[in-house]
Amino acid sequence: MNASDEIIEKGVVVIEGARIVAVGHDALMSDYEFEEMIDAHGGIIMPGFINGHGHVSMSIFRTLGEDIPNRLQRFLFPLEDRLICEEYVRKGAMLGIAEMILGGVTTFVDMYYFEDEVAKAAKEMGIRAIVGETIIDRIAPDAQLPYEGMIHAKRLIEKWRGDEWITPALAPHATYSNDEAHLKEICEISKELDVPVLMHVSEMTYEISKFREAYQMSPVQYLDHIGVLNDKLIAAHVVYADEADLELLAKHDVGVVHCVAANAKSGRPVSPVDEMLKHGVMTGIGTDGPMSGNTLDVIGLLDQVTKVQKINAQDNTVLTAREVVEMGTILGAKAIHMADQIGSLEVGKMADVIIIDTSRPHLQPIYDYYSALVYGAYPQDVVFSMIHGQIVMKDRKLLTGDLAQIIKAVQKISGKIKAEMVEM
Ligand SMILES: [Zn+2]
Numbered sequence: 498m499n500a501s502d503e504i505i506e507k508g509v510v511v512i513e514g515a516r517i518v519a520v521g522h523d524a525l526m527s528d529y530e531f532e533e534m535i536d537a538h539g540g541i542i543m544p545g546f547i548n549g550h551g552h553v554s555m556s557i558f559r560t561l562g563e564d565i566p567n568r569l570q571r572f573l574f575p576l577e578d579r580l581i582c583e584e585y586v587r588k589g590a591m592l593g594i595a596e597m598i599l600g601g602v603t604t605f606v607d608m609y610y611f612e613d614e615v616a617k618a619a620k621e622m623g624i625r626a627i628v629g630e631t632i633i634d635r636i637a638p639d640a641q642l643p644y645e646g647m648i649h650a651k652r653l654i655e656k657w658r659g660d661e662w663i664t665p666a667l668a669p670h671a672t673y674s675n676d677e678a679h680l681k682e683i684c685e686i687s688k689e690l691d692v693p694v695l696m697h698v699s700e701m702t703y704e705i706s707k708f709r710e711a712y713q714m715s716p717v718q719y720l721d722h723i724g725v726l727n728d729k730l731i732a733a734h735v736v737y738a739d740e741a742d743l744e745l746l747a748k749h750d751v752g753v754v755h756c757v758a759a760n761a762k763s764g765r766p767v768s769p770v771d772e773m774l775k776h777g778v779m780t781g782i783g784t785d786g787p788m789s790g791n792t793l794d795v796i797g798l799l800d801q802v803t804k805v806q807k808i809n810a811q812d813n814t815v816l817t818a819r820e821v822v823e824m825g826t827i828l829g830a831k832a833i834h835m836a837d838q839i840g841s842l843e844v845g846k847m848a849d850v851i852i853i854d855t856s857r858p859h860l861q862p863i864y865d866y867y868s869a870l871v872y873g874a875y876p877q878d879v880v881f882s883m884i885h886g887q888i889v890m891k892d893r894k895l896l897t898g899d900l901a902q903i904i905k906a907v908q909k910i911s912g913k914i915k916a917e918m919v920e921m
Pocket of ligand 1: 550551552697733785786
């Protein structure tokens, strides 16, 4: 996934500590004395996938209240208000992180409540993460007052800034749930402390009508108008975007994260992803929370991303398999403003490396590696994962957590959620 999209047959990646020190043909091996050699057995060695948007702890709500109107208002928000606590956030995060590591994700971007728990779980399980504390104009599970998240966010940033695995962030929930003054303040803090801003942007129909009625603008135009579009912002969804919006997003180096599964399941219009790429908008892929998108791996979304674009355009040439793999790796890294560190196997970058086992019937034969990954691969085909030079999964076994215990803990929580629902 380097700038020339180089594919090396019989390739070798040399890693020292947390970084990649050489990439090349197998002849390279004679140049190095190595302590350990991992044989990929002819599989695909590639950069780990980047899940650019999600709420990993919401794994505790997975499959709850599906396919009914107003499911968020009817179930999710009341359950969050009544039940969400540090323990649930931590245990839900551990389940989601286990799933991501087993599915080849090496970096994820998260926004939720009690986000310090997500950061701790990520660090403990050895996965790279951007963690944003939610800031919202109402009381929330970890906020007794509107905008109390500002205080928690500042504390989170102070605690984690400079950490090698964890990048703390500010996460104003959405364009419609933060006022102008707070959005501007958040923008200033992010510039001053050099941390990202995570936000849901241009996702909801009521969001579009709100800004049209109040300002005769789109949400993206409004954000530009108040001066908060910049290279710190990571905008999730952007389902609704016209030509002018795309030009603004590209001009201000805003990262966009496309959440195909969550948007499709919610019955939203198709996000103009093909147009985004043509306009030079840095666009990655996100799962969204497991209540919206259900699964947290990126491989399972690759074919959805392109197929939805192809259906919408009624044209099989839009958004090629290669472009989609880029969205899951290097373009995703650009979208979250970390492309200098991750997203490709290049000298000097962090050693976030996965191996896809290609000796499987659904992956043979291979004429095109991108097609194999996008149209054929399952997350279960990932057989090895290294993050920051540390092996976190080998032969499909999670090495940084007790999977059986993690699942059991969440099953216990789901029992309490079911009991709470009886009273709703
Ligand atoms: Zn979301």
